[in-house]
Amino acid sequence: MSSESTFKRRRLSPPPAQPTYSLDDEDDAPAYVPVKKRREALLTKLASKHVGGAQIADQQRLEEEAEREEREREEKEGKKQRTAQTLLQEAQEVKRLKAIADAAKTDADRKREEEEKILAAQSAGQKALAGAEELAKGIVYTERLTTSWRPPAYIRDRTEEENDKIREKFHILTAGDDVPPPIPDFRDMKLPKPLLDHLKNKKIMAPTPIQLQGLPVAFSGRDMIGIAFTGSGKTLAFSLPLLMFALEEEKRIPFVQGEGPVGIIVCPSRELARQTYDGLVEMGKLMEQAGYPSVRTLLCIGGINMAEQSQIMSRGFHMVVATPGRLQDMLEKRKFGLTGCKYLCLDEADRMIDMGFEEDVRNIMSFFKHQRQTLLFSATMPKRIQDFAQQALVQPIVVNVGRAGAASMDIIQEVEYVKQEAKMVYLLECLQKTAPPTIIFSDNKNEVDDIQEYLLLKGVEAVAIHGSKTQEEREYAIKAFKTGKKDVMVASGVASKGLDFSEIQHVINFTMPKEIEDYVHQIGRTGRSGKTGIATTFVNMQTAEQTLLDLKYLLMEAKQKIPPFLASIEDPNAGSGNLGCTNCGGLGHSIANCPKLEENQRRTVAGHMGGRDTGGY
Incomplete structure (x- = not known):
C-alpha cells in the first residue's frame, strides 16, 4: 500500500544583505537633515493634527511650537553628550580653559591680582575702627549730624557747576554726598571779628585750599x-570748628566742675599736641578778651604732671588735646568722661595707625556714649588707610588737595651723593646754603646727639630732640629754636609730624628715611604757607635702591632736578602698568615689596611678644 505525501512549497527569502561599513562614516549616524527641512516637516506634522486637514489657523503659533520642540530636542542631545563625559574629562576641560585664560593675562594683570590678594590679606585681620560697645552691639549710625551753622544765602544759591569751578581753580578733589560749597573768604564763614583780626595779624588773609573746603x-x-x-594749614581746618562749637555750648549753658569736654583732638606726638594746644589757648583768650564766653582746654600728654591741669579740670573744660596713650589712661582712671563729647579729630591719622596706636584709638572710641563727628587729617593717607578709616565715619566727605603723599611744590628738593665718612664735614658746607633757622633730620638717636655735639664744637648754636630725651629737654629745645635763640635743630622723626616752625629756610636729611612718607613729612617743615624752602638729602651706597627709586619718582612728580646717579636707576616694574604702592603711596614700588608693610609686620610680631611703641605717650 503506498501512501502519498503532500508537501507545500515555500519561497525562500534571500539572506539579508550584509551592511557595508566605511571608515569615513560614523557608527549608526543618521543622515544629516538641514534645520530648514526639519522645521518644514514639523510644521506639516503639526498641521496634519488639525481635523479634516483644515488650514493652519495661526501660522505664527505653529512656528513658535516648532522652534520650541527643536530647542528641546537640541537640549536633550546636548545633555546626552554631557552625561557621556566622565568627571575626569570635565576636570581636564576646566583645567584647559583656565590655562588658556592664564596665558591671555599680561604680566601687569598678574601683578595686579597678586597685589589685591596682599591688600585683602592686610585688611582681613583688621577690626572696624569703632568702639568695643558699638562693635559688640552692632550699633551703626546712618544719619549725619547737623549744626546751627549755615553758609550765607548767596553761597547756598550757587549752582553745583559754579562750586566745581572754584574747586577746580584751587585743585580740590571731593568725594561724598551733598558736599558743602567751598568758601574762599573767612568772613563768609561767619567767623567772629576777633578771630578774623587774629588771622590777619598772622598774615593769613585768605583760606588755603584745604581750609576753603574743609x-x-x-x-x-x-x-x-x-x-x-x-x-597747607590743616591744623586750623580742625581747630577752628572745635573752638566755635565750644563757644556755642558754653554760651548756651556754662560748664561747671565735672562737665566736658565738647571735643577731642588726638595727635601722634607730644610736640604736635603741645603746638595744637597752644593755638587753641591763644584763640580762646582772644575771644574772652573780646567779651565772648571763656572756654578752657586740657592738655593730656606724657611727660607732664597732670596735677598742673587739675585747676582746669576742676572748673569744667571744653576741649582736650592729647596723645593716645595718656588720653586712654585718663579715661580708664575716670578722671573725666566723654558722655557729652560730640567731636573727635585724629591728626596725622595714618601715622597714628602705623605707630601702633590703632588699638588705643579704638579703646578711646569705646568711651563715647553717643554719635560724634569724626575728622581724620594727614598729608600722607594711602587708600588702604582711607578705606579702613571710613568704617568709623557716617556718610563721610573726602577733601583731597593734590595726591596723598605728594611733596609740596614750594620746596626745592636737592639730592646729593655723599659718602658716609664725609657727611659731617659736608654738613657744614650745606649749612652755608641759607640763613638760619635750619633743621637736620636723622633716623638714629645716637647720630642725632653726635651731630649736635659736632656742631657745638664748630661753634654752631644747635639743639637736639628725640624720643629718649625728657619732656623738659624736648620742650626747651623747641622753645629755644622757635624763639630764635638756637639756629639749628637736630631731630629724629619725632619732629617731622605736623610741627610748624615759622621761617624755616632749609631742611637737611642727614640720613634718607627708609619710607618715602617720612621723607615727605620731614622736608615739609619748610616751604610752608606758600613760602619757598630748600631740602637737601644725603644718599650713598647704604641707601636702599628701592628707597632711591621712590625718591626718583617723587622728584619727577614735583618737576625737580634729578641727579644723574638717581636717573640711572632702572625701575624693574617699568612698563607693567605699576601705579605705585596701595599700602603707603610710594611711586617706585608695589605692595609686594613695600617697606612699610614689612615694618608693620615686624611691629605686630613685637607686639605679640610683649613689646609696645609708646613714643606718643
Whole structure:
C-alpha cells in the first residue's frame, strides 16, 4: 500500500544583505537633515493634527511650537553628550580653559591680582575702627549730624557747576554726598571779628585750599577725611570748628566742675599736641578778651604732671588735646568722661595707625556714649588707610588737595651723593646754603646727639630732640629754636609730624628715611604757607635702591632736578602698568615689596611678644 505525501512549497527569502561599513562614516549616524527641512516637516506634522486637514489657523503659533520642540530636542542631545563625559574629562576641560585664560593675562594683570590678594590679606585681620560697645552691639549710625551753622544765602544759591569751578581753580578733589560749597573768604564763614583780626595779624588773609573746603564741611557737622600736603594749614581746618562749637555750648549753658569736654583732638606726638594746644589757648583768650564766653582746654600728654591741669579740670573744660596713650589712661582712671563729647579729630591719622596706636584709638572710641563727628587729617593717607578709616565715619566727605603723599611744590628738593665718612664735614658746607633757622633730620638717636655735639664744637648754636630725651629737654629745645635763640635743630622723626616752625629756610636729611612718607613729612617743615624752602638729602651706597627709586619718582612728580646717579636707576616694574604702592603711596614700588608693610609686620610680631611703641605717650 503506498501512501502519498503532500508537501507545500515555500519561497525562500534571500539572506539579508550584509551592511557595508566605511571608515569615513560614523557608527549608526543618521543622515544629516538641514534645520530648514526639519522645521518644514514639523510644521506639516503639526498641521496634519488639525481635523479634516483644515488650514493652519495661526501660522505664527505653529512656528513658535516648532522652534520650541527643536530647542528641546537640541537640549536633550546636548545633555546626552554631557552625561557621556566622565568627571575626569570635565576636570581636564576646566583645567584647559583656565590655562588658556592664564596665558591671555599680561604680566601687569598678574601683578595686579597678586597685589589685591596682599591688600585683602592686610585688611582681613583688621577690626572696624569703632568702639568695643558699638562693635559688640552692632550699633551703626546712618544719619549725619547737623549744626546751627549755615553758609550765607548767596553761597547756598550757587549752582553745583559754579562750586566745581572754584574747586577746580584751587585743585580740590571731593568725594561724598551733598558736599558743602567751598568758601574762599573767612568772613563768609561767619567767623567772629576777633578771630578774623587774629588771622590777619598772622598774615593769613585768605583760606588755603584745604581750609576753603574743609572748614565748611567741618562747620556743617559732616564726617571728613582731609588730605593735603604739609604746611597747607590743616591744623586750623580742625581747630577752628572745635573752638566755635565750644563757644556755642558754653554760651548756651556754662560748664561747671565735672562737665566736658565738647571735643577731642588726638595727635601722634607730644610736640604736635603741645603746638595744637597752644593755638587753641591763644584763640580762646582772644575771644574772652573780646567779651565772648571763656572756654578752657586740657592738655593730656606724657611727660607732664597732670596735677598742673587739675585747676582746669576742676572748673569744667571744653576741649582736650592729647596723645593716645595718656588720653586712654585718663579715661580708664575716670578722671573725666566723654558722655557729652560730640567731636573727635585724629591728626596725622595714618601715622597714628602705623605707630601702633590703632588699638588705643579704638579703646578711646569705646568711651563715647553717643554719635560724634569724626575728622581724620594727614598729608600722607594711602587708600588702604582711607578705606579702613571710613568704617568709623557716617556718610563721610573726602577733601583731597593734590595726591596723598605728594611733596609740596614750594620746596626745592636737592639730592646729593655723599659718602658716609664725609657727611659731617659736608654738613657744614650745606649749612652755608641759607640763613638760619635750619633743621637736620636723622633716623638714629645716637647720630642725632653726635651731630649736635659736632656742631657745638664748630661753634654752631644747635639743639637736639628725640624720643629718649625728657619732656623738659624736648620742650626747651623747641622753645629755644622757635624763639630764635638756637639756629639749628637736630631731630629724629619725632619732629617731622605736623610741627610748624615759622621761617624755616632749609631742611637737611642727614640720613634718607627708609619710607618715602617720612621723607615727605620731614622736608615739609619748610616751604610752608606758600613760602619757598630748600631740602637737601644725603644718599650713598647704604641707601636702599628701592628707597632711591621712590625718591626718583617723587622728584619727577614735583618737576625737580634729578641727579644723574638717581636717573640711572632702572625701575624693574617699568612698563607693567605699576601705579605705585596701595599700602603707603610710594611711586617706585608695589605692595609686594613695600617697606612699610614689612615694618608693620615686624611691629605686630613685637607686639605679640610683649613689646609696645609708646613714643606718643
